[in-house]
Amino acid sequence: xxxxxxxxxxxxxxxxxxxxxxxxxxxxxxxxxxxxxxxxxxxxxxxxxxxxxxxxxxxxxxxxxxxxxxxxxxxxxxxxxxxxxxxxxxxxxxxxxxxxxxxxxxxxxxxxxxxxxxxxxxxxxxxxxxxxxxxxxxxxxxxxxxxxxxxxxxxxxxxxxxxxxxxxxxxxxxxxxxxxxxxxxxxxxxxxxxxxxxxxxxxxxxxxxxxxxxxxxxxxxxxxxxxxxxxxxxxxxxxxxxxxxxxxxxxxxxxxxxxxxxxxxxxxxxxxxxxxxxxxxxxxxxxxxxxxxxxxxxxxxxxxxxxxxxxxxxxxxxxxxxxxxxxxxxxxxxxxxxxxxxxxxxxxxxxxxxxxxxxxxxxxxxxxxxxxx
Ligand code: GLY
Numbered sequence: 001x002x003x004x005x006x007x008x009x010x011x012x013x014x015x016x017x018x019x020x021x022x023x024x025x026x027x028x029x030x031x032x033x034x035x036x037x038x039x040x041x042x043x044x045x046x047x048x049x050x051x052x053x054x055x056x057x058x059x060x061x062x063x064x065x066x067x068x069x070x071x072x073x074x075x076x077x078x079x080x081x082x083x084x085x086x087x088x089x090x091x092x093x094x095x096x097x098x099x100x101x102x103x104x105x106x107x108x109x110x111x112x113x114x115x116x117x118x119x120x121x122x123x124x125x126x127x128x129x130x131x132x133x134x135x136x137x138x139x140x141x142x143x144x145x146x147x148x149x150x151x152x153x154x155x156x157x158x159x160x161x162x163x164x165x166x167x168x169x170x171x172x173x174x175x176x177x178x179x180x181x182x183x184x185x186x187x188x189x190x191x192x193x194x195x196x197x198x199x200x201x202x203x204x205x206x207x208x209x210x211x212x213x214x215x216x217x218x219x220x221x222x223x224x225x226x227x228x229x230x231x232x233x234x235x236x237x238x239x240x241x242x243x244x245x246x247x248x249x250x251x252x253x254x255x256x257x258x259x260x261x262x263x264x265x266x267x268x269x270x271x272x273x274x275x276x277x278x279x280x281x282x283x284x285x286x287x288x289x290x291x292x293x294x295x296x297x298x299x300x301x302x303x304x305x306x307x308x309x310x311x312x313x314x315x316x317x318x319x320x321x322x323x324x325x326x327x328x329x330x331x332x333x334x335x336x337x338x339x340x341x342x343x344x345x346x347x348x349x350x351x352x353x354x355x356x357x358x359x360x361x362x363x364x365x366x367x368x369x370x371x372x373x
Pocket of ligand 1: 153215225339
């Protein structure tokens with residue numbers, strides 16, 4: 001096994017620039033809920049938005065090294081403001097994992113805050129409560145006819161369940177996570193390593209009905225960020241369970257990703273979308289793939305690890321050279337991400353999860369193993 005530490009000057013240099021940039025942008029962004037940067041400035045979402053964990057997550061990632069009190073205070077304030085959503089219940093959905101892993105679980109792991117532990121466990125209980133026993137999947141969204149919908153993104157919510165089982169010494173949460181991950185393995189991830197975005201089941205019988213394109217180009221296409229969710233998500237399920245089938249799946253998706261990776265490491269938003277002048281890019285998929293590849297590198301034998309480390313390094317170096325902004329005219333770090341191309345929502349702009357995954361991958365190259373997922 002390898003830790004994948006890359007003691008190269010550029011890694012140290014990039015980390016220093018990330019810290020300096022976040023020190024600067026945090027003074028303006030403060031305890032708001034940044035999602036996408038338009039014309040150089042991050043917007044702010046409401047306190048129920050699914051990406052609200054990423055900004056505090058980025059601050060905690062850096063805080064673990066520099067113990068910067070301002071970063072801590074902002075992250076704590078964002079988490080506190082999210083209580084309205086947590087306690088309000090109605091706006092909760094499966095992305096409680098994204099939202100509370102990088103806020104409450106992070107704070108609990110770093111500072112031992114009891115209230116944060118309770119929040120994390122409440123969020124995990126909500127996620128567990130969305131499990132459909134017949135279909136063996138976690139319901140994604142709350143739409144009127146979406147009782148039977150599951151989506152690939154949910155793999156990144158599963159660490160909240162694994163954490164809850166470890167924290168309470170109660171395997172129920174893990175059982176649900178494993179059942180969902182097995183359904184994803186069977187119904188989402190194709191033999192070639194690509195993945196569906198949405199699979200719909202009959203919520204009464206659990207029978208599979210159909211796959212849908214969702215944020216991808218079509219039911220049979222390969223949404224780039226969905227590919228990264230599958231890659232990193234399966235690697236994380238392996239980390240928590242040790243089940244070889246999850247590592248095998250993560251590797252299969254990784255091989256698909258690497259084989260389809262463009263020369264400059266910035267994929268189009270869907271690997272199978274027709275390439276036209278307006279076809280958007282999604283660098284957030286590349287950043288998430290990079291941190292996932294590094295996760296795989298830690299799980300495989302030494303003689304295989306270099307495949308995943310080299311691929312991750314290549315992605316991160318190319319992103320750094322061509323798509324990262326250190327300038328004062330742009331609050332985002334990683335440019336050219338796309339939130340939802342079918343809806344033309346935030347196309348070719350920095351998005352907070354792109355920044356977070358880029359920073360997380362760089363932190364891993366520096367040897368960080370203790371993360372919040
Ligand atoms: N989880 C939704 C997305 O990746 O945009």
